[in-house]
Amino acid sequence: MLVGRKYRVAFTAEQVDLSHLIGDACRAVWNTGLEQRREYRRGGAFMNYVQQSAELTQAKMEFRWLAQAPSHCLQQTLMDLDRACRDHGTFRVQWRSQRRWVPSFRFPDGRGIRVERLSRRWGRAKLPKLGWVRFRFSRPLDGDVRSATISRDGDVWFVSFLVDDETCTPEKHASTSAVGVDRGVVVAIACSDNTLRDRQFATPGEDERYRRLQKRLMRQRRNSANRSKTRVAMRRLKRRERNRRKDFAAYSADQLATRYGMVVIENLCVRNMTRSARGSVAEPGTGVAQKSGLNRAILDKGWHIFELALRNVARRTGCHIVKVPPAYTSQRCSQCGAVDPKSRESQAEFRCTACGYHEHADINAAKNILAGGQSVTACGDLQPMGGSMKQEPAPPRGASAPTRLWRVEIPS
Ligand SMILES: [Zn+2]
Known part of the structure; x- marks a missing residue:
């Protein structure tokens, strides 16, 4: 059975920057790919994954920032887009806007990912381009890694492994009630x-604090450093x-x-x-x-x-x-x-x-x-x-x- 295991990551400053960069590249690939598909559909034609993937290889030679992201992640984004368009229709799939989309990208090849346990609390995984990524080993992995996904929630990053734990769903439940x-x-x-x-x-205190932060946010100037601090505090409350x-x-x-x-x-x-x-x-x-x-x-x-x-x-x-x-x-x-x-x-x-x-x-x-x-x-x-x-x-x-x-x- 394939199961997910999610751990909190402790990135270095460079890894944070690189992760943002990879996230941006995946977002750009998604949006460009989607626009291209829509354009083709308007002309009565279809665009498929194979064509887009070939064009991506071309584009990577032209744009250096695109080549900085691991190619597997970008290909995976195109594959996800392909799947989304087939499941929901090209015109119902949404854009990934910079403000609303939460960075997340997948390394689909589990064989290239090495996971090691460093101590009782810490482990590390080797990911393409990012190198060794330290994470809190909060639960056992129990199986072979199939893929890894890096995602962000507010100011905290996570890695989730898709793991095959080699169990199957029982045919019958032990109880008939x-x-x-x-x-x-x-x-x-x-x-x-x-x-x-x-x-x-949420405790009444947390609700109250959130309301106070909302008020503070309204008073603060757009794009100011203090405003982004308030946002981080609000996100932290909501995450809890x-x-x-x-x-x-x-x-x-x-x-x-x-x-x-x-x-x-x-x-x-x-x-x-x-x-x-x-x-x-x-x-x-x-x-x-x-x-x-x-x-x-x-x-x-x-x-x-x-x-x-x-x-x-x-x-x-x-x-x-x-x-x-x-x-x-x-x-x-x-x-x-x-x-x-x-x-x-x-x-x-x-x-x-x-x-x-x-x-x-x-x-x-x-x-x-x-x-x-x-x-x-x-x-x-x-x-x-x-x-x-x-x-x-x-x-x-x-x-x-x-x-x-x-x-x-x-x-x-
Ligand atoms: Zn009755």
């Missing part, structure tokens, strides 16, 4: 086994928040996909849901603030990265991930099946207007999602799992309050 998962805005993850998982990703969110998603996904043979989630298209507030509202100009607030809340809870993490762990455990349509999961009673918007008393409370069943609203939704997933697998849409599906025991009426797992407060 199933769980339904409701992703929410107030509580990030509610499960049909009566657990709520949530975490605070993002890391916590990733950690939470990975941890929750690991627990669910290890414990259960099937995880049922709603088929949410986060991209569509969080599409720009303008234009998505019925009347233009109304509800923009609410919509953008909701967008922020959805992105803030990391629905998408949870799904990615879940798929990642499932490769290792053999867990099935089933997606069901999200319609009415929050309005239907999981006990009697009655659908009534009035059953949802408040954000957190669900009390069925037909049978009086009382439950945490998100847990009720998670139970509906589980039932939806089980009916999908029973219909044979999905390969049935070995043995009988273990049905969850129905909780007594007016079920007890859900246990709150993983409610971590960050010490300030």
Whole structure:
């Protein structure tokens, strides 16, 4: 199985400069290649990777700055562009602007990369042109390196290795039980086994500090040194928040996909849901603030990265991930099946207007999602799992309050 291993790099000053240069070269190759492809398409023709690659070799003889970058990285950029254009269409692939694109480039040939462990904490890898790159050996590599990618996040650089760890996805999960998962805005993850998982990703102090930095940024002159200092500080805060969110998603996904043979989630298209507030509202100009607030809340809870993490762990455990349509999961009673918007008393409370069943609203939704997933697998849409599906025991009426797992407060 191919897995990723990411380490924090300690570049020398020259390596930082060279990495920026390589990043710029890859960006230029991407943009030029994309423009060329568009030009050809407008003329009714196609441009392919082989032609572009040959032209790149020519261009490298003309431009010295292009030749300073490792040719493998530039070729890889053209290959990525080729893939992107075939997958999404030439005119939907985006430009890599200097401000928005984060430098990242790949060394696709794993055989040319040597990785050594220097001490308990440090390792080094030999990369073309960059030479020996020291990195924090924060986890074992466990396998053969297939490729390496250098990327930047704010002022910090990382190297990720694609590693073949020589394991395979098991055909069957050890457990036959199933769980339904409701992703929410107030509580990030509610499960049909009566657990709520949530975490605070930024402390109130960090939010406050971020707001203060935003204000300071507005007062500062464009292109001034102090302004860029403020930006670095803001990025650092956001990176910390993002890391916590990733950690939470990975941890929750690991627990669910290890414990259960099937995880049922709603088929949410986060991209569509969080599409720009303008234009998505019925009347233009109304509800923009609410919509953008909701967008922020959805992105803030990391629905998408949870799904990615879940798929990642499932490769290792053999867990099935089933997606069901999200319609009415929050309005239907999981006990009697009655659908009534009035059953949802408040954000957190669900009390069925037909049978009086009382439950945490998100847990009720998670139970509906589980039932939806089980009916999908029973219909044979999905390969049935070995043995009988273990049905969850129905909780007594007016079920007890859900246990709150993983409610971590960050010490300030
Ligand atoms: Zn009911």
